Amino acid sequence: MVSYKPLFRLLVDRDMSKADLMRAAHISPNTMTKIRKNEEVSMTILNKICIALGVSYGDIVEYVHLDSNEK
Numbered sequence: 001m002v003s004y005k006p007l008f009r010l011l012v013d014r015d016m017s018k019a020d021l022m023r024a025a026h027i028s029p030n031t032m033t034k035i036r037k038n039e040e041v042s043m044t045i046l047n048k049i050c051i052a053l054g055v056s057y058g059d060i061v062e063y064v065h066l067d068s069n070e071k
Contacts, residue, residue, distance in 0.1 A: 004035050010053065015048035025052035 011021060022032050025048040034041050049060055 001038065001064045001066050002040055003062050003064045004037055004060065006058075006062055007035070007049070010055065010059060014053075019070045021052070045060070 011018065016024075018032055018036070020026070023047075027048060031041055031045055033049055034069065046057055046061065050056060053060070
C-alpha cells in the first residue's frame, strides 16, 4: 500500500496547507482527495509535486507492507 505520510509531514514542516500544495503543483481537488485517502496517483502527479516542492519521490511517498489479514 502506498502512503503519503512523508508528504504531509513535509507540508507541516514547511507550514504549507494542502490548498497551498494544490496551487503550487497545479493538481486538482480530486487528486488531493486520492492522496489524502492513500490511493495511487500517476507518476505525472508525483512529478508535479516533486517539482513544486523541490524534493524527490522518497520525500513524499512510502510503501507500507500489509499482511494478508489487512487486505
